[in-house]
Amino acid sequence: MSMRLILASGSPRRQEILHNAGFTFEVRPSSVNEDPLPGESPEAMVTRLAREKALQVAADAAVGSLVLGADTTVVIDTEILAKPIDYSDASRMLRRLSGRSHCVLTGVCLVDSPDRVIASRCERTEVRFRELSDADIRDYVASGEPFDKAGAYAIQGRASRFVTRIDGCYFNVVGLPMALVDKLIASVGEDHKSQATE
Secondary structure (H helix, E strand, O other): OOOOEEEOOOOHHHHHHHHHOOEOOEEOOOOOOOOOOOOOOHHHHHHHHHHHHHHHHHOOOOOOOEEEEEEEEEEEOOEEEOOOOOHHHHHHHHHHHOOOEEEEEEEEEEEEOOOEEEEEEEEEEEEEEOOOOHHHHHHHHHOOHHHHOHHHOOOOOHHHHHEEEEEOOHHHHHOOOHHHHHHHHHHOOOOOEOOOOO
């Protein structure tokens, strides 16, 4: 019998990636505080948050449910670029990314409810931006797209115009490294994929 798959995230981008990959699942967003701990590395932060999100949701899920937690952040020169708080913050982040390479990290965690951690991993992708003009930044921020995105941009949206190179998993930059997630779920030995219908 297949286990129930639960996505511990309200992100429409993660939901779309998982759905398009052929998985059936339910959505139960977590309410974990996403602030980094003092001295915590970006890799440790996303891995910890993915674990905490999955465990929080798994605690209230039916026994035997498979809960997927994820957390994504953007890092440049060791600085974590979280979701911008306002227009000025988004503009600052985009200026930092202009003409340079940065790293996108996503932590993923699978928990067999109520509390058995099956797997916990961190995926890394390098992204390079072209030089951005003041008008590029002004117009992009004015579109409203940056405001719920780590690093103040959506690679699958208008910011696709800024990206000159990507090294690693594209879907990791969107918010869910699907190849890694599929491998981890497959390792559980259960079939969570929906059956294709005519």
